[in-house]
Amino acid sequence: MNRAGKWNGTVTVRVSGGSPERFFNLCSFHGISLEEMRREEDGIRFRMAAKDFFAAGRLAKKAGVKLRIKEKRGLPFFLRRSRKHLAFFLGILICLGLLYYSSLFIWDIHMEGNTKYTDSTLLHFLEEKGYVHGMKKSGIVCEEIEKDIRGRYGDITWVSAQISGNRLIIRIKENQIIDAEGTPASDESGTVMDLTASKNGTVVSVITRTGTPKVHPGDSVEKGQVLISGTLEILDEGGNLLSTRGVRADGDIVAATEYLYEDVFSLASPKKYYTGKETKQRYLWLFGHRVFWPGEKNTYACSDETDSYEMVHLWENFYLPLGWGVITVREYREAVEVISAKEAEKKALLRFEAYCDQLSDLGVTITDCSLETFLEADSCRAVGIVNGEEAIGILGGS
Structure with missing residues (x-):
């Protein structure tokens, strides 16, 4: 079947009785095309355009033959058979339209690489800058997001923002203690x-x-x-x-090279003692807004919250503006904890080891290190020396 036949429709017809040869000659004279003719026990079958069938019926009377439709094909017949299912097909079209419309917006902001700053902290900052769930993708400038995050958080050394599907994926790298001391200069001008x-x-x-x-x-x-x-x-x-x-x-x-290390921290620190009481607030997430179910409210004087939610997605990076979640609120009481001298020395050592680890991450090969701790009335002071070897050359114009 050619393309025109698919759109306009074709019928398979059986001709019997009378003079089939005269019928075929009349069809040829009047420009009616007959295809795939074959002789069978009950007559001759052929295929023709649906629009020519009524004209062929008048010619059949002249030739004294009978025509009987055996099969109908093409879009017009499909639509007629599907009239009872019109609502189903209309639903499919509406669904496709909603999927396309949904693809124009950001429905999930995903963070990677953050340890010091929680997802909620970074999401709150992005909301202040106007980057929220449900915003149009066309209004997002990834370079501006990267610049804003680096400007707000000085210890975030690298940021990458990327739109994938209808997700905004932000990858960051934190540096909590030290920064690199030099940046190679460019040689774009060709100078010495x-x-x-x-x-x-x-x-x-x-x-x-x-x-x-x-x-x-x-x-x-x-x-x-x-x-x-x-x-x-x-x-x-x-x-x-x-x-x-x-x-x-x-x-x-x-x-x-040599690094002089000094760190001071308080012996007393606030501590949370959880009472074991908690409430859960469940909600539906629709088009960037939470719709809470009736339930318990947070009446605790001191509490913290954890928000866990799931969003509906068709594949990895195509999310729908639909999901559900639960906010768990846990009650706690505040108290001040004072650590012992032994615990203070252990804490000072762990902080010093973390400092050495970050030096190693920056390419310093540590050859020797030492640390001394001094306990004072309400604080602990740690002083240390780290000796290492590292590449120290950076480019600079002559």
């Missing part, structure tokens, strides 16, 4: 670039790939000092200077 020291230290090894080395193992260097010059010296066989050429210095300078 020196490799300089990012911090004080004692040179352990020098590997030069491009440029002229200005320090050697054992040398003490200060922050900002040139380690590899971007001025390349060209010498003759006798060691005499022939000419110079500006390049982008490149190499690996490893130095022994």
Whole structure:
């Protein structure tokens, strides 16, 4: 069946009795196309366009033959058979329309990589900036979200915002104690670039790939000092200077460095004692709004909440504006806890180890470290030294 037949409809017809040959000749004379003709025991079958059937019926009377429809195909017949199911097909069209309309909005804001800042804290900040569930995707500028989060939280070192389906996925990296001390400068202008020291230290090894080395193992260097010059010296066989050429210095300078550590924390800290009493508030989540079910209300003087919810989604990154959840409210009483000297020393050591771990994450190979703790009236002070080796070269214009 050709494409026109699918849209306009075709019928399979059986012709019998009279003079079929005369009927076929009349059809050909009047431009009626007959296809897939085959002889059977009860007559001859063929297929024709539905719109030509009534004209063929008048010709059949002239030829003295009988026509009987055996099969109907095509869109007009399908629609006629589906009249009883019109509401079903209308529902499908409405559903497809709602799915398309839903795809224009953000229905899930997902956080990854955050440990210090909870999802609720970051979501509340985004709401202040106008980024909420149910907002149009066309109104979202991912670069602005990244800039706002970095500007608000100084210890978040990296942010990536991405729209996937109708989800806004935000990936972050936190740095709770220290930041990198240098950022390589660009060489977009093609100017001479020196490799300089990012911090004080004692040179352990020098590997030069491009440029002229200005320090050697054992040398003490200060922050900002040139380690590899971007001025390349060209010498003759006798060691005499022939000419110079500006390049982008490149190499690996490893130095022994020292970090002075100091930390002070209170021996007394607030502590929550949960009473075991709790209430649950269940709700439906519809188009960015919560519809709470009738139930208990939070009447506790001191409490905290945890919100867990599920959203309906067709596949991983296509969420619907429909879900449900429950807010669990737990009652607690506030008290002040004072830790012992032994516990204070243990806490100081754990905080110092976390500091060393973050130094290692930044590429520092720790060779030695020491820590002393001093207990005072209501606080603990920890003082330490961390010795390590690390790459200290950063690019800077000459």
